Amino acid sequence: MARKISNRRRVIMTVIAWALAFVIFFPILWTIILSFKTEGNAIKAPWDVLTSAWTFDSYHVVQERSNYFRHFMNSVVISFGSTLLALVIAIPSAWAMAFVPGKRTKDVLMWMLSTKMMPAVGVLVPIYLMFRDWGLLDTRTGLVIVLCLMNLPIVIWMLFTYFKEIPKDILEAARMDGATLGGEILYVLTPMAVPGIASTLLLNVILAWNEAFWTLNLTAAKAAPLTAFIAAYSSPEGLFYAKLSAASTLAIAPILILGWFSQKQLVRGLTFGAVK
Amino acid sequence: MGQITLKGVRKAFGDVEVIPPLDLEINDGEFVVFVGPSGCGKSTLLRLIAGLEDVSGGEIEINGQPSAELPPAKRGLAMVFQSYALYPHMSVRKNIAFPLKMAKLDQAAAKEKVDNAARILNLTDYLDRRPGQLSGGQRQRVAIGRAIVREPAAFLFDEPLSNLDAALRVNMRLEISELHQKLKTTMVYVTHDQVEAMTMADKIVVLQAGRIEQVGSPLELYRTPRNKFVAGFIGSPKMNFIEGDEAAKYGADSIGIRPEHIEVSTTEGAWKGTVGVSEHLGSDTFLHVDTEYGLINVRGGGEIGLHSGDTVYLTPDLSQLHKFDAQGQAI
Amino acid sequence: MSTQASRSAARLMISPSVILLFLWMAVPLGMTIWFSFQRYNLLMPGQGGFVGWDNYYYFLTDPAFFTALINTLVLVGGVLLITVFGGILLALLLDQPIFGQGIVRVLVIAPFFVMPTVSALVWKNMLYNPVNGIFAYLAKAIGLQPYDFLAHAPMLSITIIVAWQWLPFATLILLTALQSLDSEQLEAAEMDGAGALSRFFYIMLPHLARAATVVILIQTIFLLSTFAEILVTTNGGPGNASTTLTYLVYVQSLLQFDVGGGAAGGVVAVILANIVAIFLMRMIGKNLEA
Numbered sequence: 015m016a017r018k019i020s021n022r023r024r025v026i027m028t029v030i031a032w033a034l035a036f037v038i039f040f041p042i043l044w045t046i047i048l049s050f051k052t053e054g055n056a057i058k059a060p061w062d063v064l065t066s067a068w069t070f071d072s073y074h075v076v077q078e079r080s081n082y083f084r085h086f087m088n089s090v091v092i093s094f095g096s097t098l099l100a101l102v103i104a105i106p107s108a109w110a111m112a113f114v115p116g117k118r119t120k121d122v123l124m125w126m127l128s129t130k131m132m133p134a135v136g137v138l139v140p141i142y143l144m145f146r147d148w149g150l151l152d153t154r155t156g157l158v159i160v161l162c163l164m165n166l167p168i169v170i171w172m173l174f175t176y177f178k179e180i181p182k183d184i185l186e187a188a189r190m191d192g193a194t195l196g197g198e199i200l201y202v203l204t205p206m207a208v209p210g211i212a213s214t215l216l217l218n219v220i221l222a223w224n225e226a227f228w229t230l231n232l233t234a235a236k237a238a239p240l241t242a243f244i245a246a247y248s249s250p251e252g253l254f255y256a257k258l259s260a261a262s263t264l265a266i267a268p269i270l271i272l273g274w275f276s277q278k279q280l281v282r283g284l285t286f287g288a289v290k
Numbered sequence: 291m292g293q294i295t296l297k298g299v300r301k302a303f304g305d306v307e308v309i310p311p312l313d314l315e316i317n318d319g320e321f322v323v324f325v326g327p328s329g330c331g332k333s334t335l336l337r338l339i340a341g342l343e344d345v346s347g348g349e350i351e352i353n354g355q356p357s358a359e360l361p362p363a364k365r366g367l368a369m370v371f372q373s374y375a376l377y378p379h380m381s382v383r384k385n386i387a388f389p390l391k392m393a394k395l396d397q398a399a400a401k402e403k404v405d406n407a408a409r410i411l412n413l414t415d416y417l418d419r420r421p422g423q424l425s426g427g428q429r430q431r432v433a434i435g436r437a438i439v440r441e442p443a444a445f446l447f448d449e450p451l452s453n454l455d456a457a458l459r460v461n462m463r464l465e466i467s468e469l470h471q472k473l474k475t476t477m478v479y480v481t482h483d484q485v486e487a488m489t490m491a492d493k494i495v496v497l498q499a500g501r502i503e504q505v506g507s508p509l510e511l512y513r514t515p516r517n518k519f520v521a522g523f524i525g526s527p528k529m530n531f532i533e534g535d536e537a538a539k540y541g542a543d544s545i546g547i548r549p550e551h552i553e554v555s556t557t558e559g560a561w562k563g564t565v566g567v568s569e570h571l572g573s574d575t576f577l578h579v580d581t582e583y584g585l586i587n588v589r590g591g592g593e594i595g596l597h598s599g600d601t602v603y604l605t606p607d608l609s610q611l612h613k614f615d616a617q618g619q620a621i
Numbered sequence: 622m623s624t625q626a627s628r629s630a631a632r633l634m635i636s637p638s639v640i641l642l643f644l645w646m647a648v649p650l651g652m653t654i655w656f657s658f659q660r661y662n663l664l665m666p667g668q669g670g671f672v673g674w675d676n677y678y679y680f681l682t683d684p685a686f687f688t689a690l691i692n693t694l695v696l697v698g699g700v701l702l703i704t705v706f707g708g709i710l711l712a713l714l715l716d717q718p719i720f721g722q723g724i725v726r727v728l729v730i731a732p733f734f735v736m737p738t739v740s741a742l743v744w745k746n747m748l749y750n751p752v753n754g755i756f757a758y759l760a761k762a763i764g765l766q767p768y769d770f771l772a773h774a775p776m777l778s779i780t781i782i783v784a785w786q787w788l789p790f791a792t793l794i795l796l797t798a799l800q801s802l803d804s805e806q807l808e809a810a811e812m813d814g815a816g817a818l819s820r821f822f823y824i825m826l827p828h829l830a831r832a833a834t835v836v837i838l839i840q841t842i843f844l845l846s847t848f849a850e851i852l853v854t855t856n857g858g859p860g861n862a863s864t865t866l867t868y869l870v871y872v873q874s875l876l877q878f879d880v881g882g883g884a885a886g887g888v889v890a891v892i893l894a895n896i897v898a899i900f901l902m903r904m905i906g907k908n909l910e911a
Contacts, residue, residue, distance in 0.1 A: 028719040034711065035728040038788065041743050042731055044755065048747065057753040103641065106634035114631035122639065124902055129646040131898035133846050135867045136891035139874045139884050140652035163645040170638060186342050187375035191436065192363035192392035195630050201388075205379040224736040226849035231875065245738040245853055255746060255753070262739045273734035274727050281797045284790065285835050344624045361626060 042266070049073070049259035056255035072260035080243070082261060089239035089265075091154050092229070093222035096161035097215055100169040103162075105211070108173035109199055113185055123174065130167040134227045145232055152234045160232065161222045169218055172283045176210025177203070213279030216272055223269050240265040291353050292444040292476030293318045294339060299348035299358075301334055301500075308334055309500035311348060316444070316478060316493075321470050324480045325487040326497035326523070332480045333448055335497070339478065340369050340446050352443060363392070368437035369446040372453065374429045376421035376436075382408075383417040386435040393440075400439075407435040410472070427458045434469070444476035451486065463489060484524050488512070496520050518618035521546050527576060529612070532583045536561075542613035542621055549576065549589040551610035554596070559603025561586070565596050579604060650891070656884035663878035676885035680873075685861050686886075689869040692776055696865055697844045699780035700787055701837055707784075708791030708836065709829065713821075715792070716799050730789035737786065737849035744782045745771060745854045775855045775863035782850050787843075791836045798832035799825065838901035845894050866890050 036043075047063065048056045055066035076082045111119045141160065142151075150156030180203065188202045204211070226241045233242050244265055247258045273280070294316040301309040309331045316322050324332040337343045339350060341362035350358045357365050368389070377385050386407055390400040408414045411431040421429055430450060437445050447466070451459045467490050470477055481487055487494050488508045496503040496511065496519070504516045508524075515521035521529050525548055533544040553559065554577065563581035570592070577588045579602060588604060596602060613621040660672045680686055715726055732740065748754050749770040757767035770778040802825065810820050848867050851857055857864035857872060864872070870890060874883025 024718055024720070027714065027717045028721070031714050031717070031719045031725050032721070034714065035725045038785070039728040039731055041740070041748060041785070042735060044747055045739075045743050059758050060755060103638050107638040110631035110634040114627050116628065116631070122635065126638070126642055128898060128902060129642050131842055131894055131901065132646060132650065133867065133887075133890045133894045135846060135848075135870045136887040136894075137649035137653055138871065139656060139880050139887060140649040142875065143652075143880070144649075163641060166638060166642060166645075181373055181375065183371040183373045183375035184377060186362075187369065187371055187436075188377075188388070188392075189342065189362045190340060190367070190369045191389035191440070193388075194363075194392075195627070197392060202377055206377070208379075220734060224734070226737040227846060230738075230849060230852065231871070241736050241738045241849065244736070244742060245849065247742055258742060258746060262743060266735045266739055269736070270731060270734045273730070277726070277730060277793065278797075280733075281794050284839060285794060342624065361624075 042270075045259045045262050047259075048255050049263045051256050051259075053254055053256045056259070072256040073264070076257055076261045076264070079257075080261070082243070082264065085238055085240050085243035086264070088154060088237055089223055089241075092157045092161060092237075092239050093219045095154070095158040096165065096222050097169070097218040099158060099162045100166045100218065101173075101211065101215060104166060104169040104173055105204070106199070108170050108177050109203060111170075112174050112177035112180075113182055123171070126167040126170055130164075134164075138231060141228075142231065151232055152237045154237045156232055157229060157237060157239070160228045161225055164225070164228070165218045165221055168221070168283060169214055172214040172217065172279075173207070173210065175282065176207055176214070179210075180206050213276055214283065216276040217279055217283040220269055220273055220276065291318055292316075292442075293351075293353050294444060294476065294478070295351040295354075296339075297349045297351070299335075299338060299350060300346050301331075301338055301343065302346045307346075307500070309338075312500070312502055314495065314502065314505070316476060318476055319474050321467075321477045321479065321490060321492045322495060323487040323491035323493070324478070324495045324497055325482065325484055326503075328482055330497045331500035332482075332497045334500075336369075336446050336448055336478060336480045340367055341365050366440075366443040367446055368440045368442035368444075369448065370430075370433045370437050370450045372449040374421075374433040374450075374453075376429055376432055378421050381418050381420055382413060382424070382432050382435075385421065385432055386413075386417075386439055389436060389440045403439045404435075407438045410438065410469070411435050426454050427462060430454065430462055431465075434466070438473070442475070444478060447477065447479040449481055450479075451481070452483075466490065485526060488524065494524075496523060514620070515612065516620050518544065518546065518614045518620075521612055521614075521620070527587050527589065530586045532586075534583070536583055537613075540611065540613055543616040544614045544618075546612040546614065547606040548610065549587040551607040552586070552588045553605045553607065554588055554590050554594070555603045555605065556596075556600070557603065559605040561604040561606075563602055563604060565598055565600045565602055568597055577602070653884045653887045653891075656880050657888050659881050659884075661880040661884075663880060672881065676881045677889075680882055680885045680889065685864060685869060686866075688861050689864050689866045692863060693845065693865040693867075695776050696780055696783065696847060697841055699777075700784045700844055701840060703780075703784040704787045704791040704840065705833055705836060707788050708795045709833070711788070711792040712795035712799050712829075713825075715796050730793055732785050733787070733789040733793075735786065738853050740786055741782055741850040741853035744778075744785070749778055771855055772859060775859065779847075779850055779854060779863055782854070783844065783847055786850075787840055790840070794832050794836050795829055798829055802828050835901075838897060841897045842894065842901065845890070845897070866893070 049072055050068045050070070051063060051066055052069055052071060055063060058066065111123060145151045145156050150159070184206070185198055185202060188198045193201060223239075224241065229239050229241045230245060233239070244261060247261065296312060296314040298311040298313060299309065300307065300311045312335075324335060326332050334343065338345050341357070341360060345358050348358070349356055352365055352367070377388065380388065383404055386404045387400050390403060404417075405414070408417055411434060413428065413431055413435060416424060416428060421432065424432065433450070450466075451462050454462060463486060479486075479490065491508055493505060494508055494511055495505050498519055504511060504520045511520060511524045515524060518531065522531070527549045529546045529548050531544050531546050537543060537545045561581045561583065563579040563586065566578040566580050566585070568578070569576040573592045575590045575592060575594045575596070577590055577594075577596060579586045579588055581604070586604060590596070615621055657676050658671055658673060660670050660675075711729060715722065715729065719725065746754070748756055751757050751767045751769040756770070760767045806824055807820055810824050815823065846867050847865060848871065851863055851865060851868045855863045857868050866886070867890065870883050870886035873879050873886055
């Protein structure tokens with residue numbers, strides 16, 4: 015039960031925790047601050063930066079010069095597209111493994127996980143060549159396929175752990191009530207698993223949004239999502255601090271917000287249910 | 291109509307035979323209870339009838355029609371699960387209407403049936419709530435409602451009361467019995483609680499290790515158990531068993547006598563013993579008496595006034611004495 | 622425990638994902654292995670042919686491979702060290718009753734959601750930059766010479782960036798594990814006379830061991846493929862001072878167009894990752910039983 019904690023200790027802990035949190039969050043905070051400064055002010059000494067005038071200029075420039083919105087849409091299409099596709103493939107599989115487990119179900123699950131352990135660089139060359147030959151390089155379709163397959167094991171695993179928590183009785187009741195297999199999944203399982211499916215979606219959108227191996231290696235200008243778009247700032251252009259900051263802020267803001275919502279599921283999803 | 295016939299039905303999981311070939315006749319309108327200790331195969335048997343498990347052999351006839359190969363929904367049976375298995379994301383109304391929706395019944399007819407079922411089960415005021423907002427007893431009734439609307443050939447109950455507290459269990463027991471009288475539909479009910487079996491059943495099927503030990507009305511099983519297992523399982527408190535020389539006197543390998551068929555005296559009787567624990571329930575007193583034949587439980591009147599340490603003499607009512615041979619079969 | 626019908630339906634429903642994942646894994650991996658035994662350079666078409674173990678020989682004896690291997694170990698080891706110890710301390714801190722706990726938590730986990738290219742650029746320009754970076758200003762403020770981190774200590778700098786990204790992950794998992802510790806256990810220990818330190822070492826730490834193992838294994842898998850941070854900050858340099866195995870394979874195959882050599886490197890990377898993966902799979906597999 016709750017016990018009395020001395021206020022002094024609480025205050026000390028609070029100060030330490032806030033100080034550490036500030037240090038950890040600082041790079042993001044500073045990026046956000048710089049994004050609202052002019053280029054000239056952004057490279058001043060830190061205390062001068064803080065006191066200088068605020069402006070939205072950099073945001074306007076980022077959109078006008080680099081067509082930021084297109085890359086943003088690429089990111090949206092690629093991350094949501096790959097995740098939704100993975101969900102469609104994964105839901106029936108997870109249903110089967112959670113509710114009709116066989117002798118080999120466990121092996122299949124472990125094998126699926128093992129595909130995730132393969133370092134991407136091990137298959138970079140063939141994938142690159144295949145994509146070149148099939149005209150999938152620098153296309154959204156290509157990236158949707160790759161990221162879908164890359165995250166499929168995680169999607170199946172997450173769904174599996176969520177489905178396992180749904181009592182089997184309820185699905186059997188639906189079967190007794192005359193539901194077909196499709197009806198069982200559509201009317202009973204899916205609505206009951208909505209929270210689980212939603213967090214699976216969320217986490218995998220985050221993973222896909224931030225994916226920076228395949229997106230960098232398989233895209234050029236056309237289909238480049240934000241990860242690749244931002245990487246272009248590593249060239250000397252990157253010295254435009256305010257614009258870099260504005261582009262960065264725009265790139266991370268949506269996912270930061272989604273991420274904060276999904277903290278709890280994150281642990282479970284990324285540890286494949288090993289830590290809940 | 292709800293006639294269910296099992297012919298040589300068996301079930302094996304891999305190499306393990308959980309139900310050896312078994313025959314059983316369930317008549318139309320009968321309330322049949324499968325009872326037995328946990329792991330005796332009673333739930334598996336029910337699931338075989340429901341079609342939630344495949345039989346490994348034999349035939350299940352429902353109203354004379356071979357049904358062992360039919361999917362659950364085609365057998366015309368309804369099931370009430372131990373966990374109620376209500377759909378948490380649907381209102382009570384939608385839960386009850388779900389089987390009708392699956393059967394593609396038109397909305398007006400479905401609504402009438404749901405309202406009717408709700409009236410029978412006193413759920414009318416709760417139709418728009420979610421299962422999570424209901425008490426245990428109400429959830430139980432929703433589960434039954436979902437079964438009723440299908441007008442099934444038979445209801446299957448899988449330990450439906452085991453998640454309720456003791457007082458509610460007694461109430462629901464009564465409600466299910468009343469429902470049976472009202473609907474006159476066949477009911478197959480699985481429980482491990484012999485009190486439920488005794489109070490509700492027209493016919494009890496006692497199972498052990500997948501085998502049927504005895505089939506009969508509650509009183510038949512109580513009066514003439516076919517073997518030691520049934521004798522010990524039916525009746526509360528349990529029958530006392532005595533083996534050895536004392537049993538040999540009656541020409542049996544072991545004898546059994548129910549606690550309520552033993553007379554207690556402080557002065558004279560057949561078996562001498564010392565009262566260990568005495569449990570005073572008000573209406574009855576249960577005495578645990580240490581004798582040279584082992585611990586014997588006796589049921590005495592509420593006013594019996596005996597306490598731990600008292601010396602007592604016990605006399606069995608010989609007309610109620612059960613005799614068993616070395617195999618445990620009744621003689 | 623189910624019927625024949627549902628079992629065959631189940632098989633049907635698993636097959637799309639099994640087939641897709643099998644193709645995704647087996648086909649490219651098979652091709653990689655095939656290429657690794659071929660002379661195959663995109664700049665020299667027509668000069669193909671089987672070369673046996675040559676690609677492996679050149680890849681493994683290339684001094685860059687040894688550097689890359691060491692760099693990979695430094696990166697993975699360094700990040701693990703920082704994140705696990707830092708994570709335990711942060712988790713213990715966040716588990717304390719503090720004012721504004723929710724906000725602190727949100728701030729601490731934020732870096733995990735920042736895409737690798739952004740965090741690399743932010744650190745490179747806003748923090749490490751010897752002219753305009755915050756660190757340079759801080760150094761000047763206390764009278765030191767600004768230090769060009771990425772030029773003089775590239776591996777350390779990259780390790781810090783990556784550790785910053787993964788610290789929230791470790792913290793979050795360890796915190797979850799810490800909060801799942803039955804408080805009655807701690808109270809029982811307290812009744813038994815265990816002080817705060819003993820409770821930490823005898824109860825909390827063993828409880829965290831499992832979560833820490835999971836953190837180590839999962840991070841290792843991801844860290845072995847660290848790519849964007851290097852590409853954006855140093856391009857593997859100066860020289861190959863910050864080239865890791867992943868980056869080396871990338872350079873060889875996509876920059877030098879030596880498909881055969883890159884494939885051999887890829888196979889080596891797969892083998893190394895699998896050694897880690899085996900341990901991870903055992904852990905998760907055990908958990909599956911429960």
